Amino acid sequence: MTAAIETEKLTKYYGRSRGIIDIDLTVESGQIFGFLGPNGAGKSTTIRLLLDLIRPSSGHARVLGLDIHHDRLAIDRRVSYVPGELSLYSELTGGQLLTYLGNLHGSIDAIYRDKLIERVELDPTKRIKSLSRGNKQKVGLVAAFMIRPELIILDEPTAGLDPFVQLEFEHLCEETRSEGRTVFISSHQLPEVEHLCDRVGIIREGRLLAVESIADLKQRALRRLEIDFGGSVPAGAFVGLPGIRDMNVHDGILNCTVMGSVDALIKAAARYEVRNVRSIETSLEEIFMAYYGSGDGIAAAAGAGEASHVAA
Amino acid sequence: MLLRNVFTKTIRDLRWPTFWVALGMGAMTGYFALLFPTYSKIMDMNALLEKMGPMAKIFGSSIGDASTLIGFLHFELFSMMLPAGMIAFAAGLASGFTAGEESRGTIDVLLSYPVPRRRLVLEKSLAILIACFVIAAATGLFAVVGAALSASELPVGPLSAALALVVLLSLAFGAIALAISAATGNRGAAIGVTVALMIAMYLIDALANIVDGLNTIRPLSLFKYYAGHDPLRYGMDLGDTAVLVSVTAVFLVIALVAFERRDLAA
Numbered sequence: 338m339t340a341a342i343e344t345e346k347l348t349k350y351y352g353r354s355r356g357i358i359d360i361d362l363t364v365e366s367g368q369i370f371g372f373l374g375p376n377g378a379g380k381s382t383t384i385r386l387l388l389d390l391i392r393p394s395s396g397h398a399r400v401l402g403l404d405i406h407h408d409r410l411a412i413d414r415r416v417s418y419v420p421g422e423l424s425l426y427s428e429l430t431g432g433q434l435l436t437y438l439g440n441l442h443g444s445i446d447a448i449y450r451d452k453l454i455e456r457v458e459l460d461p462t463k464r465i466k467s468l469s470r471g472n473k474q475k476v477g478l479v480a481a482f483m484i485r486p487e488l489i490i491l492d493e494p495t496a497g498l499d500p501f502v503q504l505e506f507e508h509l510c511e512e513t514r515s516e517g518r519t520v521f522i523s524s525h526q527l528p529e530v531e532h533l534c535d536r537v538g539i540i541r542e543g544r545l546l547a548v549e550s551i552a553d554l555k556q557r558a559l560r561r562l563e564i565d566f567g568g569s570v571p572a573g574a575f576v577g578l579p580g581i582r583d584m585n586v587h588d589g590i591l592n593c594t595v596m597g598s599v600d601a602l603i604k605a606a607a608r609y610e611v612r613n614v615r616s617i618e619t620s621l622e623e624i625f626m627a628y629y630g631s632g633d634g635i636a637a638a639a640g641a642g643e644a645s646h647v648a649a
Numbered sequence: 650m651l652l653r654n655v656f657t658k659t660i661r662d663l664r665w666p667t668f669w670v671a672l673g674m675g676a677m678t679g680y681f682a683l684l685f686p687t688y689s690k691i692m693d694m695n696a697l698l699e700k701m702g703p704m705a706k707i708f709g710s711s712i713g714d715a716s717t718l719i720g721f722l723h724f725e726l727f728s729m730m731l732p733a734g735m736i737a738f739a740a741g742l743a744s745g746f747t748a749g750e751e752s753r754g755t756i757d758v759l760l761s762y763p764v765p766r767r768r769l770v771l772e773k774s775l776a777i778l779i780a781c782f783v784i785a786a787a788t789g790l791f792a793v794v795g796a797a798l799s800a801s802e803l804p805v806g807p808l809s810a811a812l813a814l815v816v817l818l819s820l821a822f823g824a825i826a827l828a829i830s831a832a833t834g835n836r837g838a839a840i841g842v843t844v845a846l847m848i849a850m851y852l853i854d855a856l857a858n859i860v861d862g863l864n865t866i867r868p869l870s871l872f873k874y875y876a877g878h879d880p881l882r883y884g885m886d887l888g889d890t891a892v893l894v895s896v897t898a899v900f901l902v903i904a905l906v907a908f909e910r911r912d913l914a915a
């Protein structure tokens with residue numbers, strides 16, 4: 338099966354300043370892919386290159402197996418896009434805008450569109466300029482999903498969505514995946530997309546650092562465990578169990594860090610009286626930081642709630 | 650339905666500006682046509698122009714007979730007001746066709762639908778061409794009605810020729826504005842450069858009538874092809890018309906090519 342997105346040494350310089358450098362990224366069809374990186378990493382640059390809105394300095398890319406420049410119109414019929422800074426014709430109503438975009442596309446299932454409008458509870462008779470940011474996002478989402486795209490590209494879509502729309506948005510993404518179609522979401526906040534994504538790619542300072550499946554990452558999840566045994570237990574009973582690190586037993590309380598499954602530890606502990614177990618799961622965020630992070634990494638961007646990283 | 654495609658959507662966007670400009674220009678022209686008999690009773694236009702001496706030539710190499718309505722309209726409106734107004738209309742809107750979508754940020758969504766960049770420019774250009782002709786037609790209509798009400802004679806042929814030339818001149822400046830904005834994405838620069846160019850060209854053409862030295866560069870002024878052949882007396886000159894149309898076509902092609910190749914603003 339052709340990959341939804343395939344880039345080969347994709348590079349973009351804005352004049353002399355770095356946009357992205359040598360991105361080799363493959364996104365297989367039928368998954369939800371998270372494209373993660375701090376502000377200024379090059380997420381929007383990559384996306385706008387894929388849509389032929391800007392042109393690469395070097396390298397190539399194919400979307401649904403088609404050349405991003407020469408086959409742009411064919412791609413646009415099958416791919417939809419919600420930009421990060423969503424700007425729509427504010428003098429139109431939501432309904433008029435969807436009519437216009439539907440006409441430009443050429444073949445829209447009006448019944449499906451109306452169902453989407455209902456699902457996100459959009460009032461299509463209101464002028465876009467009078468809509469709140471969240472309601473504008475609804476228009477953008479309906480516009481993107483109404484063409485039943487084979488690939489939907491969303492640039493930081495989760496900012497400003499109210500919880501209800503967020504949930505509906507996630508359902509739409511999952512439906513898209515279950516039909517074998519592909520979702521590509523960029524974000525600078527892993528926690529916002531980790532539960533949604535099958536795989537994530539990490540981009541920093543214009544370079545793709547890694548592509549990992551969320552399942553693999555979770556495999557490497559670290560947990561801090563604290564088990565309170567009523568009386569004293571021999572530390573030796575837990576030495577050498579798979580995945581156990583930093584273990585100590587003190588006053589009948591065992592502290593350790595477990596990587597991966599806790600099964601062996603729990604089974605070993607069950608031979609003694611257990612009063613209490615506390616488990617503290619480290620977030621994927623921390624795992625990321627452990628693997629790829631430094632001060633300006635994703636964790637810093639997400640944790641601080643804003644990007645401290647500014648490209649030179 | 651005006652939301653079928655980029656062309657009809659642009660017509661929709663232009664409908665009110667077009668209406669108001671048509672009303673303004675029409676009312677002004679109708680007003681002069683209506684009051685012409687009164688004006689010519691109060692003062693002898695030809696005598697007035699004579700008193701101005703060589704300066705009168707600033708209104709055109711041969712301004713014709715200001716004691717006729719058509720000559721009066723030329724002197725009052727066609728020498729500056731109407732072309733300046735319609736140029737401002739055409740250039741102001743054309744400069745926003747692509748650059749406006751870029752600065753508003755709507756271009757990302759628009760071009761993520763299957764619309765070729767070239768078609769975007771062409772369909773919007775077609776819309777402004779129609780808008781300019783509508784304004785010219787309305788202006789002509791007001792003039793004819795005003796003339797009829799004041800029982801003045803107004804030959805429709807020369808009037809139509811002059812109005813058609815206003816449109817062609819405006820489209821040429823509109824194409825220049827479009828090319829600059831399509832190539833740079835900078836609407837302000839497009840308007841600024843085009844207006845500066847219009848003023849410079851106007852002055853060259855007007856002053857060339859009294860300053861001989863300017864005649865060598867006069868062919869650089871689009872105004873020469875607009876009124877230089879005295880359309881109110883002789884109708885449209887094929888060569889001059891061809892120059893205006895060619896300039897429009899060249900800058901439209903520049904706009905198409907430049908916009909096709911460029912990185913669009915986020």
Ligand SMILES: Nc1ncnc2c1ncn2[C@@H]1O[C@H](COP(=O)(O)OP(=O)(O)O)[C@@H](O)[C@H]1O
Pocket residue numbers: 351354355356357374375376377378379380381382383648915
């Ligand atoms: N139009 C532009 N001109 C110059 N530099 C740009 C432009 N757009 C983006 N950049 C630069 O390219 C880098 C990547 O930006 P961007 O792709 O917007 O990052 P992200 O979407 O991950 O926040 C940044 O350093 C940014 O400053």
Ligand SMILES: [Mg+2]
Pocket residue numbers: 377380381382421492493
């Ligand atoms: Mg971005």
